[in-house]
Amino acid sequence: xxxxxVTGMSGAGKSxxxxxxxxxGYYCLDNLPVKLLSSVVGWMExxxxxxxxxxxxxxxxxxxxxxxxxxxxEAVKRRGVPVRVLFLDCEDSVLIKRYKESRRLHPLMxxxxxxxxxxxxxxxxxxxSSVRESSDYIIDTSNLxxxxxxxxxxxxxxxxxxxxxxxxxxxxxxxKYGIPADADLVFDxxxxxxxxxxxxxxxxxGLDKEVxxxxxxxxxxxxxxxxxxxxxxxxxxxxxKEGKAQLVVAFGCTGGQHRSTAFAYRxxxxxxAEWDSVKMTxxxxxxxxxxxxxx
Numbered sequence: 313x314x315x316x317x318v319t320g321m322s323g324a325g326k327s328x329x330x331x332x333x334x335x336x337g338y339y340c341l342d343n344l345p346v347k348l349l350s351s352v353v354g355w356m357e358x359x360x361x362x363x364x365x366x367x368x369x370x371x372x373x374x375x376x377x378x379x380x381x382x383x384x385x386e387a388v389k390r391r392g393v394p395v396r397v398l399f400l401d402c403e404d405s406v407l408i409k410r411y412k413e414s415r416r417l418h419p420l421m422x423x424x425x426x427x428x429x430x431x432x433x434x435x436x437x438x439x440x441s442s443v444r445e446s447s448d449y450i451i452d453t454s455n456l457x458x459x460x461x462x463x464x465x466x467x468x469x470x471x472x473x474x475x476x477x478x479x480x481x482x483x484x485x486x487x488k489y490g491i492p493a494d495a496d497l498v499f500d501x502x503x504x505x506x507x508x509x510x511x512x513x514x515x516x517x518g519l520d521k522e523v524x525x526x527x528x529x530x531x532x533x534x535x536x537x538x539x540x541x542x543x544x545x546x547x548x549x550x551x552x553k554e555g556k557a558q559l560v561v562a563f564g565c566t567g568g569q570h571r572s573t574a575f576a577y578r579x580x581x582x583x584x585a586e587w588d589s590v591k592m593t594x595x596x597x598x599x600x601x602x603x604x605x606x607x
Contacts, residue, residue: 313353313356313357313364313365313366313393314364314365314366314393314394314396315353315366315367315368315388315393315394315395315396316333316338316365316366316367316368316395316396316398316469317367317368317369317370317385317395317396317397317398318330318333318367318368318369318370318398318400319369319370319371319377319397319398319399319400319440319443319447320371320398320399320400320401320402320440320444321400321401321402321407321433321436321437321440322371322372322407322418322419322420322436323402323407323410323411323418324400324401324402324407324453325400325402325453325456325461326369326371326400327342327369328458328461328462329398329400329461329465330342330367330369332461332462332465332466333367333465333469334367336365336465336466336469337365338365338366338367339356339365339366339367340366340367340368340369341366341367341368341369342368342369343369343370343371343373343374344368344369344370344374345374346370346374346376346377346380346381346384347376347380347384349368349370349384349385349387349388350384350387350388350391352368353366353388353391353393354391357391357393370384371419371440372419372420372436372439372440373419377439377440377443378439378440378442378443381442381443382442382446385397396448396449396468396557397443397446397447397448397449398447398448398449398450398451398465398468399440399443399444399447399449399450399451400450400451400453401444401450401451401452401453401454401493401494402452402453402454403452403454403493404430404433406453406454406455407429407433408429408430408433411429418432418433418436419432420432420435420436448555448556448557448558449468449494449557449558450493450494450560451464451494452492452493452494454493468558478548478551478552478556478557478558478559478589479557479558479559479589479590479591480548480558480559480561480583480587480589480590480591481558481559481560481561481590481591481592481593482561482562482563482576482577482579482580482583482590482591482592482593483495483560483561483562483563483576483592483593483594483595484518484562484563484564484565484568484572484573484575484576484577484592484593484594484595484596484597485562485563485564485568485572485595485596486564486565486566486567486568486569486572486595486596487500487502487564487565487566487568488566488567489568489595489596491562491564492560492562492595494560495560495561495562496551496556496559496560496561497544497559497560497561497562498562498563498564499540499561499562499563499564499575500564501536501563501564501565501571501572501575502564502565502566502571503532503536504527504530504532504533504536504565504571505526505527505530506565506566506570506571507523507526507527507570507571508566508567508569508570510526513526513570516570517569517570517573517594517597518569518570518571518572518573518574518575518576518577518594519573519577519594523570523573523574524574524577524578527570527571527574527575528574528578537575537578540575540579541579541582544561544579544583561576561579562576563575563576563579567596568594568595568596568597569596569597573594573597576592576594577592579592580592
């Protein structure tokens with residue numbers, strides 16, 4: 313049996329994620345009480361009528377999630393069942409808008425009689441902070457279309473099945489659009505000369521050789537790259553040893569088009585030669601979030 317736990321902020325898209333997992337052949341259970349997780353998994357594991365791929369949602373509706381989450385997962389792992397945890401996150405402003413549009417109440421507004429959604433979200437983040445930090449995957453749905461969420465879910469389940477090891481995800485982004493919520497490591501490359509101001513390069517991106525040649529034309533840029541690379545080659549095996557399923561390494565520049573993309577692209581090429589599953593995403597790329605993969 314394989315267990316996929318979906319958790320995260322209320323309104324971030326857990327129900328949609330579970331729908332997609334069900335389409336992929338997972339037997340899905342919504343809002344399972346945390347303390348019942350191990351016993352339910354054990355019963356299903358012994359019952360051959362059930363699928364051997366199971367997905368459950370555990371969230372703030374289970375009041376003891378912060379106290380029982382980790383012990384429940386450990387109990388499942390002691391049964392020899394592989395567990396992956398997906399945390400769906402979203403900006404508060406987007407969550408508030410979604411709740412207003414749906415005219416539904418946040419769970420904590422019902423459970424704790426809270427008067428406003430802002431305080432409910434603040435409390436939910438506090439309770440789920442340790443769960444988020446320990447999750448195998450984090451997806452920020454703030455600006456994510458439903459179809460894109462489906463693609464990410466499919467990608468996570470496929471990479472977990474095929475590669476068997478940790479997925480390396482190199483991402484470029486623009487600081488003016490905010491730091492990615494799902495990034496594990498963030499490197500700022502705004503200290504380097506900006507190709508945006510070089511004639512002939514403004515309309516190109518770090519995916520173009522001309523831009524990469526410009527970015528890495530200085531000793532400082534190559535020195536920065538080498539030092540980041542050294543840190544990653546030392547730390548990545550440590551993350552994998554700790555059982556992390558995906559490591560998101562983000563590079564940021566002003567707009568996410570040139571310097572950050574050049575670094576992410578070169579890193580993806582570097583690690584694809586020696587790692588089973590490597591991908592690259594340009595979060596703020598004009599051309600509809602261009603993505604490059606090597607597996």
